[in-house]
Amino acid sequence: GNSVTQMEGPVTLSEEAFLTINCTYTATGYPSLFWYVQYPGEGLQLLLKATKADDKGSNKGFEATYRKETTSFHLEKGSVQVSDSAVYFCALRGGSQGNLIFGKGTKLSVKP
């Protein structure tokens, strides 16, 4: 069945450091891929998405490229800020039903 695997956390970085959070997926067909962010005490917010191979999603300085050949959708940001501290979830949507399937989440802490 469809599944998402993302790197274990927590990840602790200093402000202005480069961020990569790895995400790989298993799916039949051509799923859409997403990154969601969850700030403390809040619900999930869509950060970015890509709907087909080689698409790059981007938002708020974050980027991720849909790589079909490596079944990956790694999240990157060139310079993180303290305000980026949150839990990040990689997700896919595919199959006959189309509901979201999430990874376990990666907690990011950015220190000043």
Added chain:
Amino acid sequence: DAGVTQSPTHLIKTRGQQVTLRCSPKSGHDTVSWYQQALGQGPQFIFQYYEEEERQRGNFPDRFSGHQYPNYSSELNVNALLLGDSALYLCASSLGGRSYNEQFFGPGTRLTVL
């Protein structure tokens, strides 16, 4: 523009009890999906309601049931609570009954089963 709202924020129950969680979708949305997020895990899809009917269901037992009202608000009911039902329950709304439309999430209800 009101986003997705959920009530209550927190809830404590004991094993064997029943619980009802409530969700009001984002203004203009007519579809509600429910997810369970256990501690340290990603959300898992429970079911989706559209036009007052359950349209899709994840791998959850019949103890989990729901309802959607004509105003599109929704309830999640869990019977015979188990310790393992302790989790954050998230509601997400979207438009048009199609899962590929963007889902907007509420802040969740934290359920603790003792």
